[in-house]
Amino acid sequence: MVAFYGSEVGSRLLLGTARYPSPAVLEEAVRRSGTEIITVSLRRETAGGRVDSTFFDMIRALGVRVLPNTAGCHSVSEAVLTANMARELLSTDWIKLEVIGHHDTLQPDVFALVEAARVLCADGFKVFPYTTDDLVVAERLVEAGCEVLMPWCAPIGSAMGPVNLMALKSMRAHFPDIPLIVDAGIGRPSHAATVMEIGYDAVLLNTAVAGAGDPALMAEAFAQAIEAGRNAFLAGPLEPRDMAVPSTPVIGKAVFA
Numbered sequence: 497m498v499a500f501y502g503s504e505v506g507s508r509l510l511l512g513t514a515r516y517p518s519p520a521v522l523e524e525a526v527r528r529s530g531t532e533i534i535t536v537s538l539r540r541e542t543a544g545g546r547v548d549s550t551f552f553d554m555i556r557a558l559g560v561r562v563l564p565n566t567a568g569c570h571s572v573s574e575a576v577l578t579a580n581m582a583r584e585l586l587s588t589d590w591i592k593l594e595v596i597g598h599h600d601t602l603q604p605d606v607f608a609l610v611e612a613a614r615v616l617c618a619d620g621f622k623v624f625p626y627t628t629d630d631l632v633v634a635e636r637l638v639e640a641g642c643e644v645l646m647p648w649c650a651p652i653g654s655a656m657g658p659v660n661l662m663a664l665k666s667m668r669a670h671f672p673d674i675p676l677i678v679d680a681g682i683g684r685p686s687h688a689a690t691v692m693e694i695g696y697d698a699v700l701l702n703t704a705v706a707g708a709g710d711p712a713l714m715a716e717a718f719a720q721a722i723e724a725g726r727n728a729f730l731a732g733p734l735e736p737r738d739m740a741v742p743s744t745p746v747i748g749k750a751v752f753a
């Protein structure tokens with residue numbers, strides 16, 4: 497079990513809902529992943545001022561918790577407005593806060609992110625901020641009222657996996673009591689297992705499942721990898737060593753001269 501803002505969930509996989517080949521494939525992927533939290537882009541699903549009730553009905557029928565997100569927002573005001581629409585439409589005070597600052601890398605605008613987090617936390621939102629692996633920004637987000645942090649491991653949709661594992665490790669060490677969810681850039685189940693092995697609490701991903709040849713099977717593979725990574729963390733993995741260490745002890749064995 498892991499808890500976010502006091503709500504316990506069994507699955508440590510959070511799944512995005514964009515870019516699936518069809519709603520049926522999305523539905524099957526969600527079921528096979530065992531996820532209990534899916535994230536939905538408010539801007540995409542309400543584009544042109546139209547609310548796609550079919551999509552939201554399907555999402556509700558999945559029986560999982562919805563974490564609306566502010567994907568596509570580039571300013572504090574856009575993100576705050578989108579969060580308020582999400583709260584009204586989906587009756588939740590949870591919000592995955594994205595404020596994009598860079599066109600090519602989709603890197604968060606961390607200054608606007610902190611400001612938007614401050615506004616939303618003060619207004620009673622439970623903010624899940626999509627951030628970089630910068631410790632100072634993370635401190636500011638916690639000061640703003642965030643009780644969860646979501647550092648990227650690589651640019652959104654890149655499938656690169658953890659490009660700076662040292663930074664992710666250092667974030668884990670600096671925030672031992674804050675739930676940490678790696679968000680964005682995961683490409684393969686082994687990437688997810690890697691971040692879980694270093695003690696991350698959960699993984700949020702979208703493209704790696706939605707874009708796979710068989711999304712439902714990939715969703716299941718991710719669920720298994722995340723569980724394996726978590727178990728490995730709890731089991732206490734060995735640290736790599738520079739030198740060989742014989743795995744077969746020689747002391748006490750018969751010596752043949």
Ligand SMILES: CC(=O)[C@@H](O)[C@H](O)COP(=O)(O)O
Pocket residue numbers: 511512513514535565567626651652653654655679680681682700701702703704
């Ligand atoms: C769906 C969503 O919220 C994305 O913005 C998220 O950051 C996932 O990134 P990937 O698509 O790289 O998994």
